[in-house]
Every structure is written in C-alpha cells, then in structure tokens.
Amino acid sequence: MSSIALARPDRAARPGIRALLARIVRNYYVGRLAKALLTIYLVTTISFFIVHLMPGSPVEVYIYTLIAQYGISYNDAKNQAAALFAVNVDEPLWQQYLDYLGQLARGNLGNSLLSPGTSVSSVLLAYMPWTLFSVGLALLISFVLGILLGMLMAYRRESLLDHLLSLLGSIFHSVPNYILGILLVVILGIQLNLVNIAAMRGSFSPGVRPGINLHFFLDALWHAEFPILTYVLTTIGSWMLTMKSSTSAALDEDYVTVARARGLGDWRIMTAYVGRNAVIPLVTQFAISVGFIVGGSILIETLFVYQGVGWILNSAIAQRDYTVMQGIFLIITISVIVANLLADLLYGRIDPRVRIQGESGG
Amino acid sequence: MAVITRSARVPAVRAALDRLAAPVRGAMAALGYNPAGRAATWALLIIVVISFLAPVVVPEPPPDYANIYAPPSAAHPLGTDFQGADVLAQVLRGGQTVLIVGAVAAAVSTLIAITFGALAAYAGGWLDGLITGLADIVLTIPNFPLLAVLAAYLRLNNPLFLALLIAVLSWPTLLRAVRGQVLSLKERDYVEAARALDLGTLHILFREILPNMRAYIAMYFVLSMTGAIYAQVGLYLLGFAPLAGDNWGIMLNLAWYRGAIFYKNSFWYIMAPIVAISVVQLAMVTMTRSLEEAFNPRLRKM
Numbered sequence: 001m002s003s004i005a006l007a008r009p010d011r012a013a014r015p016g017i018r019a020l021l022a023r024i025v026r027n028y029y030v031g032r033l034a035k036a037l038l039t040i041y042l043v044t045t046i047s048f049f050i051v052h053l054m055p056g057s058p059v060e061v062y063i064y065t066l067i068a069q070y071g072i073s074y075n076d077a078k079n080q081a082a083a084l085f086a087v088n089v090d091e092p093l094w095q096q097y098l099d100y101l102g103q104l105a106r107g108n109l110g111n112s113l114l115s116p117g118t119s120v121s122s123v124l125l126a127y128m129p130w131t132l133f134s135v136g137l138a139l140l141i142s143f144v145l146g147i148l149l150g151m152l153m154a155y156r157r158e159s160l161l162d163h164l165l166s167l168l169g170s171i172f173h174s175v176p177n178y179i180l181g182i183l184l185v186v187i188l189g190i191q192l193n194l195v196n197i198a199a200m201r202g203s204f205s206p207g208v209r210p211g212i213n214l215h216f217f218l219d220a221l222w223h224a225e226f227p228i229l230t231y232v233l234t235t236i237g238s239w240m241l242t243m244k245s246s247t248s249a250a251l252d253e254d255y256v257t258v259a260r261a262r263g264l265g266d267w268r269i270m271t272a273y274v275g276r277n278a279v280i281p282l283v284t285q286f287a288i289s290v291g292f293i294v295g296g297s298i299l300i301e302t303l304f305v306y307q308g309v310g311w312i313l314n315s316a317i318a319q320r321d322y323t324v325m326q327g328i329f330l331i332i333t334i335s336v337i338v339a340n341l342l343a344d345l346l347y348g349r350i351d352p353r354v355r356i357q358g359e360s361g362g
Numbered sequence: 363m364a365v366i367t368r369s370a371r372v373p374a375v376r377a378a379l380d381r382l383a384a385p386v387r388g389a390m391a392a393l394g395y396n397p398a399g400r401a402a403t404w405a406l407l408i409i410v411v412i413s414f415l416a417p418v419v420v421p422e423p424p425p426d427y428a429n430i431y432a433p434p435s436a437a438h439p440l441g442t443d444f445q446g447a448d449v450l451a452q453v454l455r456g457g458q459t460v461l462i463v464g465a466v467a468a469a470v471s472t473l474i475a476i477t478f479g480a481l482a483a484y485a486g487g488w489l490d491g492l493i494t495g496l497a498d499i500v501l502t503i504p505n506f507p508l509l510a511v512l513a514a515y516l517r518l519n520n521p522l523f524l525a526l527l528i529a530v531l532s533w534p535t536l537l538r539a540v541r542g543q544v545l546s547l548k549e550r551d552y553v554e555a556a557r558a559l560d561l562g563t564l565h566i567l568f569r570e571i572l573p574n575m576r577a578y579i580a581m582y583f584v585l586s587m588t589g590a591i592y593a594q595v596g597l598y599l600l601g602f603a604p605l606a607g608d609n610w611g612i613m614l615n616l617a618w619y620r621g622a623i624f625y626k627n628s629f630w631y632i633m634a635p636i637v638a639i640s641v642v643q644l645a646m647v648t649m650t651r652s653l654e655e656a657f658n659p660r661l662r663k664m
Contacts, residue, residue, distance in 0.1 A: 035498065038495075039498075039503075047511075170644075170647065170648065170651070171644060173647065174640075174644045174646075174647035174648075176595065176640075176643060178596060179636050179640055182632065186629065186632055288501075291502065292504070295504030295505060295506040298506060298600070299506070313507060314510070314600055317510055317511065317513065317514045317602065318600075318602075322514070325511055325514060326511075329507055329508070333503055333504060333507070333508075336503075337502050
C-alpha cells in the first residue's frame, strides 16, 4: 500500500522532469545561449592553438629574442615569457591550455610584450570604450534613420525621393567603407580644407579631461565624427533598401487592408501593423551588420587615427605584440557574438513564430 | 564572330553552338534585365579586358625621381607617384591580381558552400547539425580581424594563398542559402519523380536541383567576389600583405601613407585606385541586383 503510494508520484514525476528537460533543451532562448557559449569557447581555443602551434610560435620566438638581446639564460628567458603570456611553458600543451582557460575565466589575458608591466586587460579597458561609443552611436543612428527612410520610400513608391535614395543607398552600400573614409579625408580635409584632419585625430583633445560633462561629450563626439559618419553612410543603404522592400511587402498584406477598412488611424497602422512586421528581416541583418562594423573598425579607426580597439589591434599586429593581439581579437569576437545573441533574443521577442517553432531550418 | 557565321552553315555545329551559347545568353539576359544592370555588366567586362591586357601591353612605369608627386600632365595623364612613376600605367596594370584573387576566392567559397550545403540538406541528422553549426560559428567570427591576425603569422606573398584564406572564411552565407533551397526544392514534384525513377542522389542533386539554383549561385558568386576584393584591398591598405607588384590595394596603401594626404597635387594619385575599386564593386553589386530582379518576379513591381 505504502509502496504503491510512494511509487505513484515518482512515476508521475519522471516523465514530467523529462518533458521539462526536453522543453528546456528545445527552448529557443536556451538554444541560442548554448550556441553563443560554444562559439566563444571555440574561438578562445582556436586563438590559443594559433599562438602555440604555429610554426615559430611567438612564445619561443620571444624566448630566443630575450636571450639574444639581453644575454640571459634560457631559464630566465623562459620564466619571463611564461609571465608575459600567462602560461607555463614547461607543462604539456593540454595543461597549458587548461591554465589558459582558467586564467581567461578570471579575466587575465597576460601582459603586453612590448610595454612590460601593462596587462592586456588594462589596454582593453583603455581603448574599448571609444569603440563602443563610436560604433554603438553609429549603429543607432543608421538603424533608426534607415528604418525611417526605408518606410518613407515604401510609402512614396516611385517618387523622385524614392529613386534618389535608392541610388544613393546602393552607391554607399557597395563602396568599401575604408574607401569612403579616405574620400572624406582627401576631399573634405585636404582638397577643400574644410576640416582640420590632424586635430581630429585621437579620441579626445589634449587638455580635455574625461568626465561626465557636456564639454567632454561634445569633444569626444567631434573626434568620433568621421568614423561615425563613415559607419552610418556605409550601412544605412542596406537598412533603407531592406526596410523599403519589407514595408512594401507588408503594405500589400490583407491584414493591412482589413485594418484600413476597420478605420484604424494611419499612424497606428504604420507602427503596429506595417512597421512591426516589416522590421523583422532587419533584426537578422543587424547581427551581420554588427560583425561587419566591428570588424571594419580596424580599418576605419586606423585611417582616422581614432584610438579604439581597432586602432590598437592594428598597431599590435604591425608590431607583433602577440598577447595584445590575441586579447583584442578575442574581445572583438566575443562582443560580436554577444551582439548576435542579443539580436537573436530580440528576434524571438518580435517574431513569436521562431520562438514556438524552435530551431527553424534555413 | 567570323567563326560563328562560317560554321552556321553546318546545322549540327550550329545546334551545338546554340546549346553552348544558351546559358551564356540566358545569363547575359538576366544581367542586363534592367538598364543599370546592362551598364554595370559592360563596365565590368571592359575593366576585366583592360586589366588582363594591360600587364602585357603597358610596360612597367619606370621611377623618375626628378618628377615625384607631379600633377596630371600630357605625359602623365593622372600624374606621378611618390617615386615619379606614371599613375595611369599603374592603375591599368593593377587590376589583374585584384580580380584574380577575388574570382578564385569566390569560386572556392562557392564550391565549398554548394558541396557542404547540399550535403547538409540531403544527409540531415547529425551531419546537418554539424555543418550548419560550423557555418554559424564561422559566420559570427568577424572575418576581417581574423584575416589581419592570421596575417601576423602567415606570409601572404602568394596571391592565390590569400584567395584561399579569404575563401575559407566566407562560405557560410551561401551555404545557408544552398541548404535552405535544397531543403525546399527536395520536396518538389520533379525531384520526387526523379527519385521514383531511381536516378540516384548525385544525378538528382546536379541535374535536377542545382540547375534550378543557378540564379542564387551566380548572385552569391558575384557578391562573395566583392567581399573578397574588400578584404584583400583592406589587408593591403593596412600593410599586412607584402607591398610588391602592381595592385590597386598596394597603390591605395602607398598613396595614403606616402603623401596623398599631404599634397594637394596628388589628388588623382589616390583617386585612381579609389575610382577603379569603387567602379568594380558598384558594377558587381548592380549586377547582382539585376540578377535578383530577373529571377525574383516579386521584386519587379517594387
């Protein structure tokens, strides 16, 4: 009697837990999160093995440079290298790998090879905010402006404005962003002499103290002007064109006709009926765009000498500062992955279909 | 031209030629679907012909140190560079490698995408999961920084190696499109019929499904060529690939770092590679638009 009474809830609970587990595994958000974590793990692994398995691994090269330059013993050189790369060179590779992962989890990315005593994390902290500021602001401006212009184009189909914006959008979309950047400098800065390019270099003017005040903000904005302008011009075209075609498609849908027949206001139809559906394709595009802009920041920041992570990555590669290079690349990649994850989560919120279907093919 | 008119008298040869020309004619019709597409196709064709002829016809411009950063003149229509060499000759000669690297990278990446995309859609199960998972991961890693970091370890003095490296990072977009297309085409009646006739997976894939995706594949080929040219010129601009030989990317780097930003006279020195690269990119993007419009009737009325 008692055994039956005990067994019954047990039997009932088991499929319950299994169903719950199955639901968690199949959950849209959990799946995306797992994929993002897996990607981050793989990228860290790849970057570890690039550094340690490449012919003439940077660690070894560094050890021999130390010996040649300072005439110190192999052991001393090895200890110095171990401290800089945050690995112990004596251990077997898998042990080094585990150490590296452990250090990474604690936020230790090693020290810069070229400026001893500077940790890679402090380099990141110094340069990351500028990139976040310029790229974030540029994305916001181009996304919002692109959506508005795209909708305007769809509502005014075949008008002069539509044709003009389409033309400009395609041109800016196809010309590489660094070429647009060079054009801005050469035409506005050198040929017409309208802006002082040399003074605009850097992230803020000498003498201006970073702090939360309007003066500093305006100065930072002035220095970020050209990078932001370049990002906005090269990305707005695709937002506009995608938004135009998806809005045009949404305008032809039956539910819009029905909403009109029901006498709903134009504003409400535009935002709740057309806009919400038309913006869905842009969310997926957003993820790709973040990767592209952040990836392109190495070129744009170098051209404008804007001191963000792209600029420091470029100089680390040029000077073969392997630890800084590895750390920055890792952070850039992780931030793109996180942005992708956020876009996916947002996608799940805006478009309930993907959430319910779970993993949808294609 | 002369060959075609002469052989046109023989009906069998004519039929064979027609069969060979049909896809080309079809592609040309699709590329020239709208006036912009037609103009873009012609512009690209002209650039390709010039780029491949120039290295043979135009001699390498000699340096002339008495005449550096010269403005445009009769002898040097686009002026001279930092060592007094003619800019026009460099632009004409500099297109070949850029186009070859772009085409090879696009071809390899298209090949990878088609093979593994079709395989994933056809095999399904864990193989599908593995391939699409890998594609998603490669897609999220920002390509250009990875290329730049790899350039610190690898020697990129061989353009074909550079092309392969770019290709290895750029296949996922097309792979996802191919997989999606094959998944939906797989269910069509004619594929079902072919399966009922027991025609074999390879036959179904290459004779029934892929021909229906020609438009997609052509579009992505051109698009990935623009991507490859972007990455390649970007690497040269940052100086991560050896600056030797005639190449628009190298011209851009030298014009930028050796003076065009200081001398007003050098306007055409830096504009020459800029215009060349921009026209190629714009022409190719316009061609893909035209292809898209020709093959996707829904877009026409927009």
